[in-house]
Amino acid sequence: MNNNFTHKELASGGWQKLTLMEQLGNIGSEVSRSINWFKKNNQQYFNSAFERALELFDLSISDNRWKGRLKEIVRCREYYCSLFFAPELYKEIDKEFDSINKYFLYLGIAARNERAKVIKV
Numbered sequence: 001m002n003n004n005f006t007h008k009e010l011a012s013g014g015w016q017k018l019t020l021m022e023q024l025g026n027i028g029s030e031v032s033r034s035i036n037w038f039k040k041n042n043q044q045y046f047n048s049a050f051e052r053a054l055e056l057f058d059l060s061i062s063d064n065r066w067k068g069r070l071k072e073i074v075r076c077r078e079y080y081c082s083l084f085f086a087p088e089l090y091k092e093i094d095k096e097f098d099s100i101n102k103y104f105l106y107l108g109i110a111a112r113n114e115r116a117k118v119i120k121v
Contacts, residue, residue, distance in 0.1 A: 006052050015059040020066055021111035024073075027056040028104025031080060035097045038084065053080065076103075 015023065030053035037046035057077040060066060066073060082089055083096055090096045 006055055015056075016063055016065070019111065019114060020060075020069065021107055021114050023056070023060045023063070024104065025108035025111040027053060027060065028101075028108050030056060031104055032101055035083075035101060039097075050084070076100075 018026070030049050034046055034049035034053055037049055054077070057073065057080070060073050061070065061077070080100060083093065083100065087093045
């Protein structure tokens with residue numbers, strides 16, 4: 001296990017126990033945090049949340065179960081990074097922030113619904 005991980009427990013195998021929706025929902029939490037700190041101009045907290053989001057993206061990308069979904073996950077990671085490092089690509093960055101937050105919100109809701117179905121059975 002790489003000791004440089006922030007999410008050590010997840011990196012040591014816990015992440016692979018989650019469904020894709022659960023993984024993406026967790027990524028979305030960090031994405032949302034990074035956007036919030038970016039908007040508040042708190043560079044330290046933004047950097048931390050941004051790095052945690054990338055770590056989770058990378059854990060999903062390395063999860064062999066998602067080989068068929070890899071293009072979507074990698075593209076989402078690329079888009080997320082471009083929001084901060086190439087904002088000139090977008091007409092209205094706040095709308096882009098809202099868009100990616102909604103994308104992950106819906107995935108988080110899907111993960112919760114998925115989990116609720118499993119618990120009820």
